[in-house]
Amino acid sequence: MDRLVVKAPSGTYTVSFGPAIWREAAQLASAYSQVLVVSDTNVAPLYAERLPFQVLELWPGEESKSLEMVAALVDDWARRGLDRFSLVIALGGGVIGDLVGFAASIYRRGIDYVQIPTTLVAQVDSGIGGKTGVNTAWGKNLVGTFYQPRAVFVDPSVLETLPEREITGGLGEVLKYGVVQDGKLFAQVSRDISAFYQLDLEVAAPVIRRCVEIKAEIVAADERDLGLRHILNHGHTFGHALERAGGFSFYHHGEAVLLGMLLEARLAHLLRLLSREDLVKIEAGLRRVPLEYRFSHLDKGEVLSALQQDKKNKQGRISFILPRQIGSVEEVLLSLEEVEEYWDEVIRA
Numbered sequence: 470m471d472r473l474v475v476k477a478p479s480g481t482y483t484v485s486f487g488p489a490i491w492r493e494a495a496q497l498a499s500a501y502s503q504v505l506v507v508s509d510t511n512v513a514p515l516y517a518e519r520l521p522f523q524v525l526e527l528w529p530g531e532e533s534k535s536l537e538m539v540a541a542l543v544d545d546w547a548r549r550g551l552d553r554f555s556l557v558i559a560l561g562g563g564v565i566g567d568l569v570g571f572a573a574s575i576y577r578r579g580i581d582y583v584q585i586p587t588t589l590v591a592q593v594d595s596g597i598g599g600k601t602g603v604n605t606a607w608g609k610n611l612v613g614t615f616y617q618p619r620a621v622f623v624d625p626s627v628l629e630t631l632p633e634r635e636i637t638g639g640l641g642e643v644l645k646y647g648v649v650q651d652g653k654l655f656a657q658v659s660r661d662i663s664a665f666y667q668l669d670l671e672v673a674a675p676v677i678r679r680c681v682e683i684k685a686e687i688v689a690a691d692e693r694d695l696g697l698r699h700i701l702n703h704g705h706t707f708g709h710a711l712e713r714a715g716g717f718s719f720y721h722h723g724e725a726v727l728l729g730m731l732l733e734a735r736l737a738h739l740l741r742l743l744s745r746e747d748l749v750k751i752e753a754g755l756r757r758v759p760l761e762y763r764f765s766h767l768d769k770g771e772v773l774s775a776l777q778q779d780k781k782n783k784q785g786r787i788s789f790i791l792p793r794q795i796g797s798v799e800e801v802l803l804s805l806e807e808v809e810e811y812w813d814e815v816i817r818a
């Protein structure tokens with residue numbers, strides 16, 4: 470079994486890869502007094518039977534990441550008699566992972582949980598690192614905890630059943646790791662985009678593993694997102710603004726991040742941080758992901774007002790994580806007026 474260790478200050482755990490994870494997860498779980506798999510109605514019928522435990526199925530979708538759902542979950546767990554020595558297994562995408570991780574962190578003041586991420590986003594990003602949480606009317610991920618799982622199990626073959634749009638979204642985060650930390654990874658993934666849509670595991674599985682490795686290093690250095698972990702916000706400042714300006718329904722998160730990365734690379738070049746050569750490489754690499762790279766429909770006022778509400782803002786300035794070359798980024802703070810000045814250039818076709 471291929472394993473990797475995440476050394477977070479609050480706890481060390483392993484991420485295991487490959488088709489044998491199901492057996493390994495069952496083995497780990499057998500030491501607990503009771504085990505419950507929490508999944509959604511898309512994922513459970515496909516994969517839950519690989520685990521010999523009772524299953525709770527929730528509605529899929531972002532709406533399930535709510536405080537109401539947390540209340541329903543902990544009631545359900547109490548009704549089933551889950552005690553402090555019980556284990557919950559989050560089997561699904563980032564929604565299930567964030568929700569179940571959060572509920573596990575507060576149920577009986579914290580019980581163990583493991584992640585079995587089943588989307589590309591969850592396998593390379595949300596399943597690792599212990600950020601849990603739910604949304605409220607006041608914001609996405611407004612309520613949550615840092616609470617590391619007992620273990621993470623990644624079987625890339627489950628991506629076979631993932632809708633194409635979810636692959637696209639995941640590729641946004643994968644390419645982000647490349648720009649932020651690993652130029653070779655960026656070049657390789659952008660060359661092999663189709664391996665993800667056709668799910669060629671010989672190509673995709675090592676890429677997923679490399680992303681987990683990068684995330685694990687960053688989490689080990691900055692578990693609580695006080696410094697270094699910010700670099701993972703590359704693409705996310707414009708990305709979140711596009712999501713918000715689109716009323717959260719036009720773009721999926723990962724798509725918005727891909728477009729955000731493109732806009733932020735252009736901004737970096739305009740600020741003389743990134744060479745033209747690297748900008749061309751980034752643009753070409755990103756554009757290999759099938760997505761509409763069109764910005765003319767964007768309403769400048771809406772995007773700027775969304776930027777103004779970004780929770781990463783510092784003293785009224787907007788925080789961007791911009792590439793200075795492929796594989797390395799830095800934080801740049803800009804006033805809204807400065808962003809406005811560059812806007813037309815940034816969104817040019």
Ligand SMILES: NC(=O)c1ccc[n+]([C@@H]2O[C@H](COP(=O)([O-])OP(=O)(O)OC[C@H]3O[C@@H](n4cnc5c(N)ncnc54)[C@H](O)[C@@H]3O)[C@@H](O)[C@H]2O)c1
Pocket residue numbers: 509510511512515529530531534561562563564565567587588589590591594595596597598599600601610627628629630631632635638
């Ligand atoms: N905690 C973190 O560090 C972190 C990082 C990034 C994102 N997130 C959160 O993750 C969430 C998004 O997660 P996501 O992109 O995984 O979306 P998701 O969990 O909503 O899953 C997307 C869809 O795919 C379905 N699905 C999942 N696995 C499948 C499979 N193998 N086959 C077929 N269908 C499958 C789901 O039922 C759902 O309909 C957001 O709420 C975001 O805030 C958290």
Ligand SMILES: [Zn+2]
Pocket residue numbers: 642705722726
């Ligand atoms: Zn993201």
